Each structure stands twice: as structure tokens, then as C-alpha cells.
Amino acid sequence: xxxxxxxxxxxxxxxSQNDTETIRAIYNNSxxxxxxxxxxxxxxxxxxxxxxxxxxxxKAVYWTKSELEKIGLDKVWLQPVMxxxxxxxxxxxxxxxxxxxxxxxxxxxxxxxxxxxPASGLKANIIxxxxxxxxxxLGRENIEGKIVFYNRPMEKTLIDTFRSYGGCVNQRYEGAVxxxxxxxxxxxxxxxxxxxxxxxxxxxxxxxxxxxxxxxxSAAISTNDAELLSTMLKLDNNIKFYFKQNCKQxxxxxxxxxxxxxxxxxxxxxxxxxxxHLDSWDLGDGSHDDGAGCVQSMDVIRLLKLSDIKPKRTIxxxxxxxxxxxxxxxxxxxxxxxxxxxxxIFALESDAGGFSPRGFYFDSDDKxxxxxxxWKELFKPYLIHFFERGGSGADVGPLKTSMxxxxxxxxxxQRYFDHHHSASDTFDAINKRELEMGAATITSxxxxxxxxxxxxxxKL
Amino acid sequence: xxxxxxxxxxxxxxxSQNDTETIRAIYNNSxxxxxxxxxxxxxxxxxxxxxxxxxxxxKAVYWTKSELEKIGLDKVWLQPVMxxxxxxxxxxxxxxxxxxxxxxxxxxxxxxxxxxxPASGLKANIIxxxxxxxxxxLGRENIEGKIVFYNRPMEKTLIDTFRSYGGCVNQRYEGAVxxxxxxxxxxxxxxxxxxxxxxxxxxxxxxxxxxxxxxxxSAAISTNDAELLSTMLKLDNNIKFYFKQNCKQxxxxxxxxxxxxxxxxxxxxxxxxxxxHLDSWDLGDGSHDDGAGCVQSMDVIRLLKLSDIKPKRTIxxxxxxxxxxxxxxxxxxxxxxxxxxxxxIFALESDAGGFSPRGFYFDSDDKxxxxxxxWKELFKPYLIHFFERGGSGADVGPLKTSMxxxxxxxxxxQRYFDHHHSASDTFDAINKRELEMGAATITSxxxxxxxxxxxxxxKL
Numbered sequence: 001x002x003x004x005x006x007x008x009x010x011x012x013x014x015x016s017q018n019d020t021e022t023i024r025a026i027y028n029n030s031x032x033x034x035x036x037x038x039x040x041x042x043x044x045x046x047x048x049x050x051x052x053x054x055x056x057x058x059k060a061v062y063w064t065k066s067e068l069e070k071i072g073l074d075k076v077w078l079q080p081v082m083x084x085x086x087x088x089x090x091x092x093x094x095x096x097x098x099x100x101x102x103x104x105x106x107x108x109x110x111x112x113x114x115x116x117x118p119a120s121g122l123k124a125n126i127i128x129x130x131x132x133x134x135x136x137x138l139g140r141e142n143i144e145g146k147i148v149f150y151n152r153p154m155e156k157t158l159i160d161t162f163r164s165y166g167g168c169v170n171q172r173y174e175g176a177v178x179x180x181x182x183x184x185x186x187x188x189x190x191x192x193x194x195x196x197x198x199x200x201x202x203x204x205x206x207x208x209x210x211x212x213x214x215x216x217x218s219a220a221i222s223t224n225d226a227e228l229l230s231t232m233l234k235l236d237n238n239i240k241f242y243f244k245q246n247c248k249q250x251x252x253x254x255x256x257x258x259x260x261x262x263x264x265x266x267x268x269x270x271x272x273x274x275x276x277h278l279d280s281w282d283l284g285d286g287s288h289d290d291g292a293g294c295v296q297s298m299d300v301i302r303l304l305k306l307s308d309i310k311p312k313r314t315i316x317x318x319x320x321x322x323x324x325x326x327x328x329x330x331x332x333x334x335x336x337x338x339x340x341x342x343x344x345i346f347a348l349e350s351d352a353g354g355f356s357p358r359g360f361y362f363d364s365d366d367k368x369x370x371x372x373x374x375w376k377e378l379f380k381p382y383l384i385h386f387f388e389r390g391g392s393g394a395d396v397g398p399l400k401t402s403m404x405x406x407x408x409x410x411x412x413x414q415r416y417f418d419h420h421h422s423a424s425d426t427f428d429a430i431n432k433r434e435l436e437m438g439a440a441t442i443t444s445x446x447x448x449x450x451x452x453x454x455x456x457x458x459k460l
Numbered sequence: 461x462x463x464x465x466x467x468x469x470x471x472x473x474x475x476s477q478n479d480t481e482t483i484r485a486i487y488n489n490s491x492x493x494x495x496x497x498x499x500x501x502x503x504x505x506x507x508x509x510x511x512x513x514x515x516x517x518x519k520a521v522y523w524t525k526s527e528l529e530k531i532g533l534d535k536v537w538l539q540p541v542m543x544x545x546x547x548x549x550x551x552x553x554x555x556x557x558x559x560x561x562x563x564x565x566x567x568x569x570x571x572x573x574x575x576x577x578p579a580s581g582l583k584a585n586i587i588x589x590x591x592x593x594x595x596x597x598l599g600r601e602n603i604e605g606k607i608v609f610y611n612r613p614m615e616k617t618l619i620d621t622f623r624s625y626g627g628c629v630n631q632r633y634e635g636a637v638x639x640x641x642x643x644x645x646x647x648x649x650x651x652x653x654x655x656x657x658x659x660x661x662x663x664x665x666x667x668x669x670x671x672x673x674x675x676x677x678s679a680a681i682s683t684n685d686a687e688l689l690s691t692m693l694k695l696d697n698n699i700k701f702y703f704k705q706n707c708k709q710x711x712x713x714x715x716x717x718x719x720x721x722x723x724x725x726x727x728x729x730x731x732x733x734x735x736x737h738l739d740s741w742d743l744g745d746g747s748h749d750d751g752a753g754c755v756q757s758m759d760v761i762r763l764l765k766l767s768d769i770k771p772k773r774t775i776x777x778x779x780x781x782x783x784x785x786x787x788x789x790x791x792x793x794x795x796x797x798x799x800x801x802x803x804x805i806f807a808l809e810s811d812a813g814g815f816s817p818r819g820f821y822f823d824s825d826d827k828x829x830x831x832x833x834x835w836k837e838l839f840k841p842y843l844i845h846f847f848e849r850g851g852s853g854a855d856v857g858p859l860k861t862s863m864x865x866x867x868x869x870x871x872x873x874q875r876y877f878d879h880h881h882s883a884s885d886t887f888d889a890i891n892k893r894e895l896e897m898g899a900a901t902i903t904s905x906x907x908x909x910x911x912x913x914x915x916x917x918x919k920l
Contacts, residue, residue: 028617157488159842159897194893356816356872358843382619383818383872385845412816412843412872414893433654433874437619 014374015448022307023378023444029306030299030440037432039067039295040354044285044427051112051282052322053085053253060278061256064294064319068260071302073317075263078256081332083322085250086113088282092219094188094243096232097123103242104232106225108188109200109283110245111172112325113207114218117186121244122147122217124185128233132170132178144183147241149233150175151190151226154417161413162352165192165420169203176218177208187218188241190226192417198222199422202281204325219243255321257329262301264313264450272449273316273347274300274442277323277395284425288416292354292430293409294319296439303443311450313345320395323351327394334398346449348407349393350442353419355411356434357441359386363397363406367455372405375448384441386410405454409442474834475908483838483904485767490900495762497892499527499755500814504745504887511572511742512782513545513713520738521716524754524779528720531762533777535723538716541792543782545710546573548742552679554648554703556692557583563702564692566685568648569660569743570705571632572785573667574678577646581704582607582677584645588693592630592638604643607701609693610635611650611686614877621654621873622812625880628652629663636678637668647678648701650686652877658682659882662741664785679703715781717789722761724773724910732909733776733807734760734902737783737855744885748876752814752890753869754779756899763903771910773805780855783811787854794858806909808867809853810902813879815871816894817901819846823857823866827915832865835908844901846870865914869902 030036043060050057061078068076092110095103110116126147129135135148150171154164168190175187191201200220207215221229232239258278264270276293280286297317304311321329337344348360359379362369369389376387391397392406400406411434419425490496503520510517521538528536552570555563570576586607589595595608610631614624628650635647651661660680667675681689692699718738724730736753740746757777764771781789797804808820819839822829829849836847851857852866860866871894879885 027619031616156491156893159487161893356874383846386843414816414897415891418891431875431878433616433621437874 015378019378019448022309022447025307026303026443026447027382027440029303030436030443031433033306034299034436034439035302036295036299036435036439039298040287040291040430040435041427043291043295044287048285049282050278050280050286052083052255052279052325053250057255057279057321061258064258064278064298068258068298068317072305073260073262073301076260079259079332079336080254080256081321081328082252083255083328084326085253086325087248087250089246089248092243092245094219094241096229097240097242098232098236106229107198107200107222108219108243109202110247111205111218111220112202112281113205113249114245114247115215116246116248117217117244119246121242122186123240123242125238126188126233126241128230135178135182140182143179146184147186147188148175148179148184149188149229151230153190154192154194156194161194161417164194165417168192172203172220173205176205176216177210180210180214180216184216186216186243188221188243189218191220191223192420193223195418196223196227198224199424201420201422202283203421217245219245257321257333258319259316261314261316262311264311266312268314269343270313270453271316271342271344272313272446273318273344273396273399274446275318275320275395276350277329278319279322279324281324281421283421283423284419285427286425287427287430288353288419288425289421290323290351292435292438293350296350296435296442299439300443300446303439304447309447313450315446315450323395330395330398337399344399344404345454346405347392347396347399348409348442348445349396350409350438351393351395352409352413353411353416354430354435354438355415357384357409357411357438359384359410360445361388361390361392361408361410363392363400364389368405371452371455379444382437382441403457407445409438411438475838479838479908482767482769482907486763486903486907487842487900489763489766490759490896490903491893493766494759494896494899496755496759496895496899499758500747500751500890500895501887503751503755504747508745509742510738510740510746512543512715512739512785517715517739517781521718524718524738524758528718528758528777532765533720533722533761536720539719539792539796540714540716541781541788542712543715543788544786545713546785547708547710549706549708552703552705554679554701556689557700557702558692558696566689567658567660567682568679568703569662570707571665571678571680572662572741573665573709574705574707575675576706576708577677577704579706581702582646583700583702585698586648586693586701588690595638595642600642603639606644607646607648608635608639608644609648609689611690613650614652614654616654621877624654625652625877632663632680633665636665636676637670640670640674640676644676646676646703648681649678651680651683652880653683655878656683656687658684659884661880661882662743663881677705679705717781717793718779719776721774721776722771724771726772728774729803730773730913731776731802731804732773732906733778733804733856734906735778735780735855736810737789738779739782739784741784741881743881743883744879745887746885747887747890748813748879748885749881750783750811752895752898753810756810756895756902759899760903760906763899764907769907773910775906775910783855790855790858797859804859804864805914806865807852807856807859808869808902808905809856810869810898811853811855812869812873813871813876814890814895814898815875817844817869817871817898819844819870820905821848821850821852821868821870823852823860824849828865831912831915839904842897842901863917867905869898871898
């Protein structure tokens with residue numbers, strides 16, 4: 001059967017010739033005189049991985065503050081926030097024991113927030129499940145005393161790899177909570193990685209309300225080793241798994257969101273926020289997650305200045321602390337905004353890697369989304385084509401009101417989870433032009449939001 | 461001044477619901493069961509760089525033929541073609557001599573087709589120019605006896621990096637012809653690379669009608685070393701440059717285009733071609749240029765079969781030999797098409813790297829371009845958004861008639877020239893999903909062309 005579909009599209013573009021030229025200037029400045037790559041080189045290679053509460057996170061706070069102070073903002077400050085401090089300790093070690101004395105080493109890493117194993121490690125039978133439903137069906141009689149191995153892979157056919165991630169990450173985040181209900185003694189979770197390789201990928205996990213004495217250690221295993229373990233279990237479900245980790249959760253420590261702003265010339269009380277998160281996991285140097293978003297955000301005000309744009313509204317750059325394991329920075333920031341009754345008309349987050357920008361997600365009402373769609377044509381020369389409704393991001397999410405618009409940059413996502421939370425999230429995986437294109441794309445949208453404002457709802 | 465522009469767009473989409481499902485199946489098959497990455501791993505890592513006339517090129521011919529024979533085509537054959545054989549010889553060596561005895565080594569590589577220097581190397585004063593006009597203005601009195609250093613960089617502000625390349629490559633291709641007119645003794649050209657790094661990038665050059673005795677050796681220098689050389693020349697234009705290379709042009713040798721086809725069920729005499737070039741430069745393993753295009757083209761028929769598509773028209777996969785330094789394979793192929801009066805209604809080339817696909821260029825009349833634009837919506841779920849008029853590629857170009865449509869895949873181009881023709885064009889720079897997305901994107905367009913055909917002009 002052959003249906004012929006006729007679909008008519010109608011869109012109205014509202015912008016000026018001057019916008020075309022200004023956006024050209026922004027891209028030119030970023031590609032010839034951007035600072036994002038140079039900043040990221042320092043952040044990644046001179047500071048490195050910046051887990052909340054670590055010395056590196058502290059260094060990153062003071063260094064980014066000092067860099068922001070150099071670019072001619074009206075105000076730069078640190079916003080105190082108490083953050084979790086979890087430390088990985090000595091490198092983890094694990095093996096599969098197919099028979100006593102016959103072992104195969106595998107690559108694991110403790111999940112962020114996990115407890116340690118006993119000092120001598122933990123050895124037990126291991127049982128594979130694909131999801132919590134399968135765990136429930138197996139029940140305590142099959143689970144008790146064993147390590148639970150969550151092995152649901154990321155779905156390859158989804159084009160947006162963040163959706164593949166979303167379909168798997170509950171195994172990592174809540175795996176220990178569910179497994180401990182049935183008496184499991186540990187959790188091993190397949191790394192959230194679409195590639196088959198040897199790198200374990202860490203990430204946050206929760207114990208929720210599990211009493212301290214019932215908490216079980218949890219680690220991620222590389223995708224290659226997850227495949228191996230699964231195959232070995234099919235051959236003999238009596239094999240044992242051993243792992244040792246001595247990570248530890250300490251008391252919360254003082255840290256900071258780093259904030260800079262340029263005061264608007266006409267509407268100083270209307271705030272436009274752009275940001276990323278300054279903390280990262282500890283295995284790599286956090287170049288893509290989220291050094292890229294930080295340096296792009298830092299470069300927005302530089303690029304506005306270089307392009308002779310004097311914002312009418314107040315532009316605020318925020319480098320959030322502790323997105324990875326607590327989002328305390330985001331909560332603190334939103335709390336202060338509420339206390340001060342600040343009006344954040346727009347907030348954009350870049351936290352999806354430093355790859356070629358493709359567009360934006362918008363958390364917006366219809367009127368504002370339509371206004372933004374009217375600007376889409378301005379982005380076409382830069383191959384920015386993706387303007388869709390969707391979530392913005394963990395750090396700006398708490399700022400949502402019925403009156404404002406949130407947004408998240410959408411870079412190309414095909415390579416992202418190769419690196420995400422692993423030892424390969426490093427500066428060499430960053431392409432200079434892609435990073436600079438992202439900074440220019442964000443800056444261009446900020447320029448348009450500043451110029452035209454958002455469509456305000458009539459007060460009832 | 462603020463102009464409000466109202467622009468109305470109207471497009472008509474003509475396709476069926478079945479097309480939506482078929483294209484979904486093609487992408488699913490490529491992302492879960494594609495063979496392009498596995499093939500490229502072999503071609504790059506087991507065979508390697510495949511310069512025309514080399515043993516590796518011969519290996520690649522026989523290996524791709526044998527792989528095509530495994531996928532159930534109706535016919536696989538080799539099309540003989542004589543190709544140039546140029547050999548680099550031992551590694552090149554070069555330095556800048558600021559004073560006698562004070563030298564700084566720099567990274568160069570001979571350009572493809574260049575003659576050697578004298579066995580003991582060539583040392584001379586060196587003069588920097590940005591273009592042929594500057595060369596002409598300097599004239600014989602400033603050029604004679606010197607090495608000409610072409611140092612016009614790639615333009616960073618162009619979003620399509622192939623346009624930046626197009627703006628520079630005449631320095632490399634014709635540099636020796638122009639410089640030798642004024643008595644220059646050698647040519648050093650800045651590598652066609654947007655990055656500043658240490659890798660020299662080779663590529664083809666011509667001596668055109670320059671008599672043999674007037675031909676001068678030509679090499680590319682890394683961008684970092686081009687910057688260094690330029691700076692040193694500004695400080696002292698009396699410095700000398702030394703380089704040594706022992707490359708050599710041999711007599712033409714026999715090689716082959718590798719061709720496979722699946723005969724169409726309804727219109728076997730309407731041919732649809734998909735291809736890439738099998739030869740590559742010798743410094744890397746040619747993964748992006750153009751191993752990627754070869755393995756994607758090879759996977760098109762596999763993916764059609766896996767997606768239960770039985771082509772009505774004849775689908776032909778062509779792996780062209782000698783694109784890099786002669787395009788002899790393309791010329792031979794077009795010659796045979798003309799001799800046999802074959803009707804190639806459509807020909808698509810993938811030769812812009814294995815990066816995330818963004819769309820296609822089309823060399824087409826209005827009617828066919830409009831038909832293709834009507835399919836654009838089908839590609840939206842895969843973030844394929846770029847459908848523009850433009851050139852197709854060096855290998856399919858000779859097939860253009862007033863009756864057919866040519867096309868070139870357009871992947872994201874930001875990273876391409878980091879690797880192009882250099883030692884870093886290697887398999888580790890390939891992302892599996894990006895490569896597979898490209899194969900699916902090509903296959904989807906081939907499917908639509910096969911199903912709907914092209915709009916034929918009425919015969920006058």
C-alpha cells in the first residue's frame with residue numbers, strides 16, 4: 001500500500017538583517033579568537049578531574065574565578081555550598097573465578113557514593129539480571145548471598161544516545177537499593193557505554209533509605225568484561241566474582257558555585273543564565289563532562305564583547321558545583337534565586353559534551369517556543385538545525401517557573417558515551433573547532449534572548 | 461535599524477508510511493548489525509595505507525572483491541585501469557638553518573608526484589608568499605635560486621571546512637608550476653590543516669607542462685613548523701631551509717576498480733551507483749579518506765537485503781582506484797559506461813570522512829532536487845538535515861549527464877582536516893556509530909531513489 005502524504009509546513013521568521021551579521025561576527029570571533037579551547041586545556045591538563053570536595057575541585061573554583069575576573073565582568077563571586085565528599089581510594093581490583101584458583105581479571109570501578117568492600121575484598125556467586133522486574137521474579141531465594149550483575153546494555157538503535165543512557169541508568173543509580181532488598185551482598189553493573197571496550201564507567205548511585213548495615217558495595221564493569229562475565233555465567237552459573245574497593249564517603253565539605261555577571265543596560269533585573277558544571281568524575285579529566293560546558297559558558301560574555309554586543313539584560317555565567325553526585329550547587333543556586341526574588345527569564349545549560357553543536361532542547365511554553373523557532377533560519381549557515389521541546393539539564397532545571405524558558409545545548413551525541421564518566425573523558429577527545437562552534441551557538445542564542453526578551457504571560 | 465523579515469516556506473513531502481518504517485529498519489540494521497566498522501578495521505589495520513600502484517592497494521583490491529563476493533551480489537568484477545605509481549622512499553628530513561651550524565629540525569613530507577631532491581638534499585634561502593599574485597609581484601629577481609614557502613592558512617571562519625580547503629589547495633597542487641616559472645629551486649607548502657600541530661599533510665601536486673629539467677621538489681610542512689618558519693623569516697630573511705626526499709615516479713602499473721552489482725528486478729538497465737575510493741595516501745591508513753566511504757558503500761547492499769528491500773533498479777557498488785593522484789579509476793569507469801551506453805540515473809559518492817552524517821550535496825536539475833527535498837522529512841529522526849545543491853565528488857563527477865542526478869554524502873566536517881592525508885588518518889579516529897549512521901543514511905537515499913526513480917525529462 002502506498003499512501004501519499006501531503007504535509008504543509010509554515011514558519012515565520014522574525015529577526016533583522018543585523019541579527020544575521022551579529023551572529024556571523026559571533027561565530028567568526030569564536031573560531032578565530034575563542035578562548036574555550038585554551039581554557040579547557042588548562043582545566044583538563046593542569047587541574048584535571050574535579051570530584052566534589054576534592055583538592056582539584058577547589059583549584060578549579062579559584063582558577064575559574066580568577067579567569068572570569070580577567071574578562072571584564074561587572075561582578076564575580078563564589079556562592080558557598082556544602083557538598084558530599086566521596087573518595088575512591090586505591091585502585092579497585094576484580095576477577096571472575098571459574099574454579100578455585102582459576103581466575104580472570106576484569107576491569108571495574110566503584111560507583112560514586114558506594115561503600116567499600118571488606119578490606120580483603122568480597123567473593124560470592126553472581127547472578128545476572130536485565131532489570132528490577134527480573135530481580136523481583138528471581139526473589140530472595142535466588143539472590144540472597146550473591147552479587148547481582150545488572151547487564152542491560154544501552155539500546156543501539158536510539159539516535160539520541162542520551163535516551164539510550166536514560167533507558168539503562170536506573171541499574172547503576174538504584175541497583176544497590178533493589179538488590180539489597182533480596183539479600184544481595186554486592187552489585188556489579190555493566191558500564192553505560194555503547195562501545196565494547198575495556199573501560200569501566202563510574203557514575204552516581206544511591207542507597208536511598210537502606211539502613212547503613214544493609215548497604216552493599218557497587219561497582220561498574222567494562223562492557224567487554226560484562227560480555228565475558230555473561231558468557232561465563234551461561235556456561236556455568238556457579239562461578240564466583242571477587243572485587244575489592246576501599247572508597248569512602250566523608251562528611252560534607254564547603255565548596256562553591258562560581259558566578260560572574262555582566263549587568264544589563266536596560267533591564268538589569270531580568271537575568272539570563274548560561275552555565276555548566278565545574279565538578280567532574282575522577283577517572284578522566286572531565287573534558288567533555290563538563291569542562292566543555294564550563295569553558296563555553298565562560299566564553300559567552302567574551303564573545304558578546306568581541307562582537308560589540310552590549311546586553312540589555314543581565315547575563316550571568318554560573319559554574320555549578322556537584323552536578324555529578326548531589327546537584328547541591330544547582331539546589332543552592334535556585335534557593336538563593338528564590339530568596340532574592342531574582343527573575344531568571346532564561347537559563348541555558350551546556351552539559352552534553354563538547355562535540356559539534358546540533359541545536360537546543362527547550363523547556364518552554366508554546367509562545368516562547370514559537371518565537372525561538374522564528375530564529376531558526378539564523379542558525380542554518382552554522383548547521384544548527386535541532387530546535388525541539390525537551391528537558392534542559394540537571395543544573396538549570398530547578399530554576400523552572402511557569403514564566404521562564406530553560407534550554408540545553410544539544411551537541412552531536414554519537415561519541416559522548418564512549419568517554420562519559422570513564423578514564424577516556426580527556427582533553428585529547430576534544431576537537432577545538434567543535435568546542436568553539438558550541439560556544440558560538442550558545443552565545444548566538446543568548447544574544448537573541450537578550451535582544452528580544454521572552455514572551456511574557458499577561459498577569460491574571 | 462530593525463527590519464522585520466517575514467519569510468514563508470512551503471514544502472511538499474511525498475512518501476509513504478512504509479518508507480518511514482523501511483528507513484527505520486535500515487538504521488536499526490546498520491546500528492545493530494552493520495559491517496562497515498568491522499570491514500574498516502581490516503582494511504585499515506590489516507592492510508593499511510593503499511597508495512595507487514602499491515602492494516597494499518593490490519591487497520585491498522583482492523580483499524574487497526572477496527568480501528563483496530560473500531554478500532550475495534549478482535556480479536562482482538575487477539575493472540582494469542592503469543594507474544600512476546609514485547613512491548615516497550625513505551623518510552624525508554628537513555631543517556631551518558638560522559646560522560651556519562645552527563639548525564632546527566622541522567616536519568615535512570614530500571607531496572605526491574614530487575621529484576626527489578638531490579641525494580644530499582637541497583639547501584637554499586627561502587621566501588614566504590601567500591599566493592601566486594604575491595609570487596608574481598616578487599618576480600624572478602626575488603625568487604630565483606630560492607625555495608618558495610607557500611603559507612596561506614586555511615580560513616577558520618568557514619563552517620564547511622572543505623571550502624577552507626578549496627581556498628588553499630592550489631598552493632599545494634600548482635605551487636611548483638608557478639614557483640618554477642621564476643627560477644625557484646624548491647617548494648615548501650603549509651599543510652592543509654586547520655589545527656596547529658606537528659603532522660605534515662601530503663596530497664597531490666602537478667608539474668603540468670613544466671619541462672623535466674625545470675621541475676622542482678615540493679614538500680608539505682606541518683602547521684606548527686610553518687608558523688615557526690614564518691616567524692624566523694620575519695626576524696631574518698636570510699635564513700636557509702634544507703630538505704631531503706627521495707621519492708620517485710615509476711611507470712604506470714595495472715590496477716583495478718572493484719565493482720559489484722545487484723541486478724534490478726524491474727528496471728535492470730537503470731543503474732544506481734554508490735561508491736568511494738579504495739586508494740589512499742600512504743602516511744596513515746586511509747580510514748577516513750576513504751576507507752570509510754568504501755566500507756559504507758559495501759554495506760549498502762547488505763543493509764538493503766537485511767531490510768528486506770529488493771531493488772527494482774540495478775544497484776552498483778564501485779570502489780574507485782586512484783582518486784588521490786590521478787582519478788584514473790573514475791575516468792576509466794566513466795569511459796566504460798559511455799562505451800556500453802549504460803544509464804546511470806544516480807551516483808552517490810562518500811568521500812568526506814566517516815563522521816556523523818549531516819546530509820547530502822546534489823548535482824541535480826530543479827525537478828529532481830524538489831523530489832528529493834520532498835523526502836527530507838523522512839531523514840529528520842536521524843538528524844539528517846542538510847540537502848543542498850553542490851558538487852558530488854571527484855569519482856562520480858565524470859558520470860554527470862543532463863539526465864541524471866549525482867550526490868555526495870556530507871558528514872560533519874569539523875574534524876576532517878585534522879586527519880586528511882596525514883599520519884593521523886587512522887582507524888582510532890573512526891567512531892563506530894558515526895560510520896554506521898553514514899552507511900544507513902546512504903542506504904536510505906539509495907532505497908528512495910530505487911523506489912521512486914528520478915524525474916525524467918521528456919525527450920524532445
